[in-house]
Amino acid sequence: MLTNTLNGLVYGSLLFVLSSGLVLVYGLRRVVNFSHGALYMLGAYIGYSIALRYGFTAGVLAGGLALGLVGIILDLVVFRNLSDRNPLVTVIVTFGVFLVLEDIVKSVWGTQNYTLDPPAALSGVVEIGGNPFPAYRLFIIGASFIMAMILAIWLKFGRTGLFVRAASFDPSVAAMCGVRTDLLGPAVVGLGAAFAGFSGIIAAPFLSLHPAMGSEILVLSFIVSVIGGLGSFGGAFLSAMLLGQIQAFGTVYMPELAALLPYLLMSLILVWRPQGLSGRAA
Amino acid sequence: MGGQLRMSRSIRQSTRFPIGEIVGVIAVGLSGLLFAQLDMPLLQSLMAQALILSFLAFGIGYLIRMTGWVSFGHAGPFGLGAYGVALAFSGPGPAPEVMLLLIIPGVTLLYFLVGLVVSRLEGIGFAMLTLALGQGLFVAATKFRAVTGGSDGIAVSLPRRLFGLTTDLLQQPHGMLVFALSFLLIVYVFLRLFERSHLGRLTVAIRENEERARFLGYRTRALRAAVYGISCGIASIGGVLFGLYQGFVSPDVLTWGMSGSGLIMAILGGSSFLWGPIVGAIVFFFTREWLTENTDHWLAILGIALIVIMVLWPKGLSGGVERLLARLRTGSGPVPVELRRKAA
Numbered sequence: 295m296l297t298n299t300l301n302g303l304v305y306g307s308l309l310f311v312l313s314s315g316l317v318l319v320y321g322l323r324r325v326v327n328f329s330h331g332a333l334y335m336l337g338a339y340i341g342y343s344i345a346l347r348y349g350f351t352a353g354v355l356a357g358g359l360a361l362g363l364v365g366i367i368l369d370l371v372v373f374r375n376l377s378d379r380n381p382l383v384t385v386i387v388t389f390g391v392f393l394v395l396e397d398i399v400k401s402v403w404g405t406q407n408y409t410l411d412p413p414a415a416l417s418g419v420v421e422i423g424g425n426p427f428p429a430y431r432l433f434i435i436g437a438s439f440i441m442a443m444i445l446a447i448w449l450k451f452g453r454t455g456l457f458v459r460a461a462s463f464d465p466s467v468a469a470m471c472g473v474r475t476d477l478l479g480p481a482v483v484g485l486g487a488a489f490a491g492f493s494g495i496i497a498a499p500f501l502s503l504h505p506a507m508g509s510e511i512l513v514l515s516f517i518v519s520v521i522g523g524l525g526s527f528g529g530a531f532l533s534a535m536l537l538g539q540i541q542a543f544g545t546v547y548m549p550e551l552a553a554l555l556p557y558l559l560m561s562l563i564l565v566w567r568p569q570g571l572s573g574r575a576a
Numbered sequence: 577m578g579g580q581l582r583m584s585r586s587i588r589q590s591t592r593f594p595i596g597e598i599v600g601v602i603a604v605g606l607s608g609l610l611f612a613q614l615d616m617p618l619l620q621s622l623m624a625q626a627l628i629l630s631f632l633a634f635g636i637g638y639l640i641r642m643t644g645w646v647s648f649g650h651a652g653p654f655g656l657g658a659y660g661v662a663l664a665f666s667g668p669g670p671a672p673e674v675m676l677l678l679i680i681p682g683v684t685l686l687y688f689l690v691g692l693v694v695s696r697l698e699g700i701g702f703a704m705l706t707l708a709l710g711q712g713l714f715v716a717a718t719k720f721r722a723v724t725g726g727s728d729g730i731a732v733s734l735p736r737r738l739f740g741l742t743t744d745l746l747q748q749p750h751g752m753l754v755f756a757l758s759f760l761l762i763v764y765v766f767l768r769l770f771e772r773s774h775l776g777r778l779t780v781a782i783r784e785n786e787e788r789a790r791f792l793g794y795r796t797r798a799l800r801a802a803v804y805g806i807s808c809g810i811a812s813i814g815g816v817l818f819g820l821y822q823g824f825v826s827p828d829v830l831t832w833g834m835s836g837s838g839l840i841m842a843i844l845g846g847s848s849f850l851w852g853p854i855v856g857a858i859v860f861f862f863t864r865e866w867l868t869e870n871t872d873h874w875l876a877i878l879g880i881a882l883i884v885i886m887v888l889w890p891k892g893l894s895g896g897v898e899r900l901l902a903r904l905r906t907g908s909g910p911v912p913v914e915l916r917r918k919a920a
Contacts, residue, residue, distance in 0.1 A: 375887075381700055382646050389839075393878050516707060516708050
């Protein structure tokens with residue numbers, strides 16, 4: 295029971311970190327990044343390659359930093375140039391980016407599965423309530439919460455965080471007040487992509503690496519953001535945790551149905567509240 | 577302003593007797609018949625597959641044209657059609673003919689009901705939701721091994737006779753070519769008639785400004801859900817033909833790569849004309865055949881092509897034809913006012 299809850303927490307916190315990248319970009323750009331799953335995958339593969347050579351910590355840093363860079367390029371090349379177009383145009387373009395990135399991953403790393411061992415310090419097992427629990431999974435929970443906290447504190451209390459919130463609320467008024475909104479774009483999309491990269495490499499020792507991992511997780515993070523309400527961190531947190539628990543308990547008690555549960559949950563919640571858990575009524 | 581412009585234009589168009597279009601439909605049908613007589617099985621087979629896939633693109637493009645919604649999950653109805661064929665011939669229940677006739681109306685009805693729910697979300701939310709729903713069906717198809725055979729797929733045991741006719745032709749390139757083309761033309765004519773009807777024009781009005789249409793006293797939700805249902809029904813025809821022709825169905829037909837390909841075909845063709853997505857599908861299919869023979873990187877090429885078309889040429893092939901026609905009509909006069917850019 296406790297182990298299940300913890301497993302759900304592991305999965306939920308991973309989903310939350312990934313989805314918060316999506317939410318961050320949506321807030322500022324009003325666009326859902328369909329290449330987010332591919333960024334997650336790219337982060338995992340880059341981190342994996344670096345981790346094999348220079349150790350796990352270097353891998354995590356490299357996965358995050360490299361993807362931050364990719365995000366900045368993505369904003370400068372795609373989002374900025376298309377910001378006056380219909381949002382769906384940008385959505386389809388990011389879908390194209392997704393296809394390109396998936397091809398890159400397949401060409402560089404091949405289509406086979408990879409597994410990454412957790413670092414030696416975290417490879418042990420911790421006794422929780424009399425049951426053994428892998429230490430690395432606790433690390434995932436811890437790392438995710440630290441990242442989420444940093445993000446929340448920055449957005450709430452930081453000066454640039456305030457700018458991001460202002461520009462998300464109304465970009466033209468924010469610009470009139472002297473906020474350099476043109477600089478915020480690359481920063482926010484870069485940060486969102488870095489979050490995707492981090493969650494990819496942190497998830498690598500927990501889930502295996504394969505070229506379909508990007509699309510699998512993308513769909514789940516979409517479910518998280520749709521259930522939570524587009525552009526809401528609180529909603530994303532709530533729904534990620536909910537989804538994590540459902541996944542964990544589902545695999546134990548309803549193994550046949552477990553993979554379908556997220557979709558059922560989404561359908562039910564949308565019939566009840568089409569704007570999502572935290573979204574304002576349309 | 578743009579909305580009114582668009583409306584008045586389509587009304588004006590619809591009062592004119594579409595003699596050119598009727599001739600076009602007949603010409604395409606005849607040349608298809610002629611093509612089927614030739615002894616080119618390879619080319620005919622490719623064409624038959626392209627036509628089958630064009631139903632998928634047609635469904636997606638029709639939805640874009642009529643509602644402005646972009647679906648990332650039309651592999652769902654396509655796959656349901658394909659699995660429907662496989663199950664119609666293998667499972668217990670009424671005669672295969674009855675089952676076969678029920679598939680397409682069944683899928684249409686199912687997605688009409690789904691549409692009532694998903695139409696509560698606009699734009700991006702709708703796109704994400706369709707992707708998730710499509711993926712849900714894919715997961716279901718791989719998990720319920722007892723019914724679908726899981727990832728191994730399921731064979732279609734085609735009866736020797738259906739409706740009193742022999743079925744060999746359905747699995748031969750030239751037979752399926754004619755069969756798919758006739759269905760395509762029937763659907764085309766039907767949709768064209770619907771577009772010109774009162775309800776069709778109302779749908780366009782809702783696309784342009786839903787609030788205003790509601791203000792005029794129309795119930796907009798059900799109609800939009802019905803258009804969504806129809807568009808999924810079109811995709812399911814492709815699935816049925818796919819199942820009949822290939823004789824084998826696996827979860828591959830439900831992957832989101834399938835939905836994405838359909839979307840790319842629809843966008844490549846553009847939605848300026850109803851036939852845009854069909855042409856897009858044929859061009860896309862033959863390009864892909866050629867690319868996969870010559871390179872391993874067709875996924876990247878696909879992605880780049882999608883980006884380039886979307887950015888530089890958002891109205892696609894049919895948009896180019898529209899501009900050409902407009903220029904011909906107005907002679908050397910001023911270039912006509914650009915129509916408002918649609919959702920895709």
